[in-house]
Amino acid sequence: DGGITQSPKYLFRKEGQNVTLSCEQNLNHDAMYWYRQDPGQGLRLIYYSQIVNDFQKGDIAEGYSVSREKKESFPLTVTSAQKNPTAFYLCASSWRGGGTEAFFGQGTRLTVV
Amino acid sequence: AQRVTQPEKLLSVFKGAPVELKCNYSYSGSPELFWYVQYSRQRLQLLLRHISRESIKGFTADLNKGETSFHLKKPFAQEEDSAMYYCALSGLEDQGGKLIFGQGTELSVKP
Numbered sequence: 001d002g003g004i005t006q007s008p009k010y011l012f013r014k015e016g017q018n019v020t021l022s023c024e025q026n027l028n029h030d031a032m033y034w035y036r037q038d039p040g041q042g043l044r045l046i047y048y049s050q051i052v053n054d055f056q057k058g059d060i061a062e063g064y065s066v067s068r069e070k071k072e073s074f075p076l077t078v079t080s081a082q083k084n085p086t087a088f089y090l091c092a093s094s095w096r097g098g099g100t101e102a103f104f105g106q107g108t109r110l111t112v113v
Numbered sequence: 114a115q116r117v118t119q120p121e122k123l124l125s126v127f128k129g130a131p132v133e134l135k136c137n138y139s140y141s142g143s144p145e146l147f148w149y150v151q152y153s154r155q156r157l158q159l160l161l162r163h164i165s166r167e168s169i170k171g172f173t174a175d176l177n178k179g180e181t182s183f184h185l186k187k188p189f190a191q192e193e194d195s196a197m198y199y200c201a202l203s204g205l206e207d208q209g210g211k212l213i214f215g216q217g218t219e220l221s222v223k224p
Contacts, residue, residue, distance in 0.1 A: 033212060040122060042199060042216035043157075058211070090157065094212070101147075102201075102212055104157040 003027065006091050006105035013078070013085070013112050021076045021108045023091035029103075030096040032074035036060060037088040037107070046089075049074055050096055078110060086112045115140050117202050117215035125221045126190050134185040134218045136174075136200030144202050146176055146183040149214070151197040160185075160198070170194070190222045 004025040013019045023032065031050050035043040035058075045058030049068040063082025068074055074093075078085045088109050094102040116139040126132055138144060148160040161169045163176040163183060174185045183200060200215040 035214070040216065042119070043214035045211065045213060048211060056211075059213075092157075092212075101159045101162070102149075106156055 004091060004093050004103050004105045006089075006108050008108060009106065011108055011110045013110060015112055016080045018077055018079050019085075019110065021078065021089055021091075021110070023074045023076065023105060025072055025074075025093040025103075027093055027103060028071070029093035030071070031094045031100075032068070033092040033094075033102065034058075034064070034066065034074070034076045035090045035092065037090055043090065046076065085110055115202055115204070115211060115213045117200050117213055119198075119200055119215035119218050121218045122216070123219045123221065125223065127223050128192055129189050132185075132187045132190045132194070132220065132222075134198050134200075134220065136183045136185065136215060138181050138183065138200075138202050140181075140202055140204060142204045144176075144204060146174070147201040147203075148172070148174055148183075148185050149199045149201055151199070153196070157199070190220075192222045192224055195220055195222045 007022045033048045034046040037043050044060050046064050047066040049055035052071050055066050055068050065077045088107050090107045091105040092102040094100045118137045146163040149157050150160040151157045172187045176183050197217050197219050199217045203212045
């Protein structure tokens with residue numbers, strides 16, 4: 001079953017702890033993205049990667065880190081430096097090249113307790 | 114800088130009425146525009162892209178470079194159209210790079 005998978009679906013974190021969200025795709029896509037979805041603010045780009053071992057900051061990268069060691073995986077770490085981490089996080093992937101469709105995971109809801 | 118603006122957070126219409134969801138963008142190069150839709154409890158998915166010039170589920174969108182707009186239209190709304198709609202932009206030069214979304218518009222179609 002091809003697609004993009006995020007895990008876990010729900011995640012709870014204590015203040016001051018780092019936490020890593022998983023994103024895996026078996027679509028053979030080169031490009032992968034992380035977004036944060038907040039009510040009234042739409043999807044804001046955190047990081048994106050066009051190719052293995054390379055990634056760029058999006059509009060709200062502060063307090064987040066990523067790695068792209070494998071084509072199919074793009075994990076996102078929410079660090080303790082992120083001041084307001086409680087949110088819904090979406091991962092997506094696409095072929096490289098303009099005009100290509102992005103495929104989304106089902107999301108991870110992170111709650112800081 | 115890339116920017117996408119959807120001025121309406123919520124749009125409420127009655128079944129059978131025309132619908133227009135507004136999207137304006139800012140981009141200095143050649144833009145590629147998309148509309149994505151998120152139905153309740155489903156994944157965000159592509160609805161249509163300007164380069165295809167197609168009609169999906171009765172929706173159309175025309176890129177107006179002069180007004181930097183990409184409004185989504187449907188002549189007769191259906192209840193099943195109720196969803197969250199996002200306008201998105203990437204640059205043809207970016208080769209799969211930044212994909213930026215607007216704030217989203219929630220469409221509610223009442224019976």
